[in-house]
Amino acid sequence: xxxxxxxxxxxxxxxxxxxxxxxxxxxxxxxxxxxxxxxxxxxxxxxxxxxxxxxxxxxxxxxxxxxxxxxxxxxxxxxxxxxxxxxxxxxxxxxxxxxxxxxxxxxxxxxxxxxxx
Amino acid sequence: xxxxxxxxxxxxxxxxxxxxxxxxxxxxxxxxxxxxxxxxxxxxxxxxxxxxxxxxxxxxxxxxxxxxxxxxxxxxxxxxxxxxxxxxxxxxxxxxxxxxxxxxxxxxxxxxxxx
Numbered sequence: 075x076x077x078x079x080x081x082x083x084x085x086x087x088x089x090x091x092x093x094x095x096x097x098x099x100x101x102x103x104x105x106x107x108x109x110x111x112x113x114x115x116x117x118x119x120x121x122x123x124x125x126x127x128x129x130x131x132x133x134x135x136x137x138x139x140x141x142x143x144x145x146x147x148x149x150x151x152x153x154x155x156x157x158x159x160x161x162x163x164x165x166x167x168x169x170x171x172x173x174x175x176x177x178x179x180x181x182x183x184x185x186x187x188x189x190x191x
Numbered sequence: 192x193x194x195x196x197x198x199x200x201x202x203x204x205x206x207x208x209x210x211x212x213x214x215x216x217x218x219x220x221x222x223x224x225x226x227x228x229x230x231x232x233x234x235x236x237x238x239x240x241x242x243x244x245x246x247x248x249x250x251x252x253x254x255x256x257x258x259x260x261x262x263x264x265x266x267x268x269x270x271x272x273x274x275x276x277x278x279x280x281x282x283x284x285x286x287x288x289x290x291x292x293x294x295x296x297x298x299x300x301x302x303x304x305x306x
Binding site for chain 2: 107114116117122130165169179180182183184185
C-alpha cells in the first residue's frame with residue numbers, strides 16, 4: 075500500500091486520558107499535515123511539517139495537543155487530558171515538495187476516529 | 192462569514208443529469224483551488240485542482256474558477272449513483288515556498304444522484 079497510512083483507525087477513550095495517533099505519509103512526500111473533521115464540517119487544519127520542522131500551527135492546536143515528526147518520516151499527534159469536544163476524525167495528509175503543481179496536492183489518509191466518553 | 196462557503200444540500204439530481212456544485216471564498220489572496228469527494232465515513236479524495244481563471248475539464252468533471260467573483264464551481268456530467276457523496280471545496284493561499292500551506296475547506300455539499 076503506497077498511500078497515507080494512519081493508525082489506529084478507531085480509538086475510544088475516557089475523558090482525561092491521553093491518546094496518540096500515528097501517520098505514515100507517502101514515502102517520497104516530505105510535507106505532512108494534520109486536520110480534524112467533525113460531523114457535517116470540512117476538515118480543519120491543525121499543523122504542518124516540512125521534513126522534521128513544524129512550520130505551521132493552527133490556533134485550534136491548544137496546549138493539550140502536540141505533534142512530532144522526529145525523523146522527517148512518520149508523525150505522531152498526541153492529545154493530553156482528552157475532553158468530549160476532542161471527539162472527531164483526525165486526518166493526516168501528505169504532499170510532495172517537488173513539481174510546481176504536484177506540491178500543491180495533499181493526499182489524505184483514512185483517518186483516526188476518536189471517541190471520548 | 193466563513194472563509195469558504197458551500198451550500199450544504201442535499202443537492203438531488205437524476206441519473207444522467209448534470210450536477211452543479213458551487214463554492215465562494217473570502218480571501219482574495221487565494222491562489223489554489225481544489226475539489227475533494229468524500230464518501231460517508233471515508234477520507235477526502237482529490238477530484239480536481241484549478242489554479243487559473245476559466246474551465247478545466249477531466250473526464251466527466253469540469254472545474255470553473257472566477258477569481259474576480261471569488262467563485263469556484265464543479266460540474267459533474269452524466270451523474271451516476273456512485274457520484275453520491277459530499278463534495279468539499281478547498282482553497283489555499285500561497286506565499287511562495289515558505290508560505291501558508293494549509294487548505295481551508297468548506298463544509299461540503301451533499302450530492303444525491305437518484306437512479
